[in-house]
Amino acid sequence: MAFNDILVSIGGVGCFQILHTILLLVPVALLSCHNLLQNFTGAVPDHHCKLSSTRVLNSQDETPLSNFYFPLDKYKKPQRCARYQIVKGMLLNATIHQWEEKSTESCKDGWIYDRSVFSSTIVTEWNLVCNHHSLRQIARAIYMTGVLLGALVFGSLADKVGRMEILTWSYLQMGVAGSCAAFLPTFDAYCAFRFLCGVASSAISVNSISLILEWMPNHGRTLAGNFFGFSYSLGQLVLSAVAYKIRDWRWLQFAVSAPFCIFFLYSWWLPESARWLILRDEPEKALKHLRKAAFVNGKRREGEKLTVQILCSEMQKDILIIRASHSVFDLVRTPAMRRMSLSLIIVWFSSNFAYYGLGMDLKDFGLGVFQAQALFGGVEMIAKLIVMLVMTIVGRRVMQFASLFMAGIIVVSYSFTPQDKKLLCTLLAVTGKAFLACAITCMYLYTGELYPTEIRQTGMGFSAMNARLGSAVASILHLTGDFTFTILPMLFGITPIIAGFFSCFLLETKDSSLPDTINEVENRSSSSSTDYESHSEDWTHKVHLKEFP
Known part of the structure; x- marks a missing residue:
């Protein structure tokens, strides 16, 4: 104190x-x-594979462009880590079904990121x-x-x-x-x-x-x-x-x-x-x-x-x-x-x-x-x-x-x-x-x-x-x-x-002074245990008095 x-x-x-x-x-x-x-x-951010600049689609199909290059996930969005493997000569007059039959490959040319929320992150x-x-x-x-x-x-x-x-x-x-x-x-x-x-x-x-x-x-x-x-x-x-x-x-x-x-x-x-x-x-x-x-x-x-x-x-x-x-x-x-x-x-x-x-x-x-x-x-x-x-x-x-x-x-x-x-x-x-x-x-x-x-x-x-x-x-x-x-x-x-x-x-510390030494902590712990034991003895004594007047 x-x-x-x-x-x-x-x-x-x-x-x-x-x-x-x-x-x-x-x-x-x-x-x-x-x-x-x-x-x-x-x-x-949302992202998908980047395509090389030489890949240009020449198709009259009105299907969105992403459907031709990227397989879709369960939410009908382009998958983030895969694209269709493109074979030379496949680009002209291709249908969406022909693309879906092709195997996929990893993103060899990098990724395109959605920058509408963050202009850059450590991820991008x-x-x-x-x-x-x-x-x-x-x-x-x-x-x-x-x-x-x-x-x-x-x-x-x-x-x-x-x-x-x-x-x-x-x-x-x-x-x-x-x-x-x-x-x-x-x-x-x-x-x-x-x-x-x-x-x-x-x-x-x-x-x-x-x-x-x-x-x-x-x-x-x-x-x-x-x-x-x-x-x-x-x-x-x-x-x-x-x-x-x-x-x-x-x-x-x-x-x-x-x-x-x-x-x-x-x-x-x-x-x-x-x-x-x-x-x-x-x-x-x-x-x-x-x-x-x-x-x-x-x-x-x-x-x-x-x-x-x-x-x-x-x-x-x-x-x-x-x-x-x-x-x-x-x-x-x-x-x-x-x-x-x-x-x-x-x-x-x-x-x-x-x-x-x-x-x-x-x-x-x-x-x-x-x-x-x-x-x-x-x-x-x-x-x-x-x-x-x-x-x-x-x-x-x-x-x-x-x-x-x-x-x-x-x-x-x-x-x-x-x-x-x-x-x-x-x-x-x-x-x-x-x-x-x-x-x-x-x-x-x-x-x-x-x-x-x-x-x-x-x-x-x-x-x-x-x-x-x-x-x-x-x-x-x-x-x-x-x-x-x-x-x-x-x-x-x-x-x-x-x-x-x-x-x-743990001991309760509300309204108590900060202890300065380890001895104080030990004394407080002993006092707490003694108080608990004395309360228990008092309670037991009262029970015995009620049972054996």
Whole structure:
């Protein structure tokens, strides 16, 4: 409670906290643009084989020209990856029946693309269709692998060198790598720089939420944590609007990447976590940042009363404990940490596995890809506003379980719904994805409150690593093709249901102070178990008294 009292004394949730949170959330909004960017830059337009310029049809038949050159699919449209094999002398006075009897061949001269929606995508740029259609999903999987690696590396590194050091570097890496990816000439180079974007994306998300929570007093954490998820959904609306205006994939890639260079510039003025600085035995720097926060909050006098001695005396016990070196193994070294980490692994993996599995190949349900993206983003924002209120009343654990369980039930129902019922499919898909978004929003706040300060970034990074592993697995599963249309949604629905039950093993953190050390987590877990046992004993004792008066 000591550090929370310090934050309350210098203004609580004041102007500093509000401005600090906004400056950290604006980049988070653009992260969702990068995570879902390939829905637009990798869109697959209608296409068919390109014909060589020497092939000219000389026929009096009024049958459409496409019928002579291309076999038709079940929708009476030219097949995308085949054309009739043309024999010399076949072109003159040919009938449609003579063409249908000929064998087919692959598109040897390239493809013609419908550019009425997108002027260019990575698909049209490098012909990622037919035999090369899997490269589009591979590009997405490479990006998600970068996100996975970033969570693994930068999570523990931030606990050693600081949150702001990693965050500032990640802004620069995202801005430069993303902008370069927009103008690279080859597909291999594009994938390499998108990989670097993924690494930076993960570092930005886990460090942003930690900085927000560590500068926020207890009564403001729920609101701030929910706005973190809210900003992500807002980014989806921004992406749909920007993609609607910019139909060229290179300029769209550049438009959502270049602003990170601006974020890099102003990040030099954002303060490091004062809580982390104190526990790292740098109270002078922490005092400097706390006094600045007090000044912005209009509590300059209260800030001047703080001294290095006060900060050290309030957190002396925690400082002595934190000086021991820590690693990722501390997440599973003690019983309470082990139970908590195992549950969070399953919750993070399942939530992101289902969320990105549904969101990677955005189905427009007859609405159009821009309208569909805006619909998903808008419904998510409304759902997260509701979660923000409900979480304050019922707590984190109940909200985490309910959102995961409901999402799983709805997505499983979606997998059994006939696709010709577009209205029902749209309703189930939007609702299921909204519940998953709520689960992820709750998860970020909940995890930040569960892990102690000394290894919070390690825990957040490890959790985010499992989340990105889930999204990477979902991307790889999409390579299996369209025949898995029913199987994949079932997987995306069953895993959140399982994760929901595992979330019941987590401690409730509503209205409790952030733990600073592993010992605090162990003590809270022991206290919770003791309270449960005492309640059970009291109940049993009362039953015995009734039975044996």
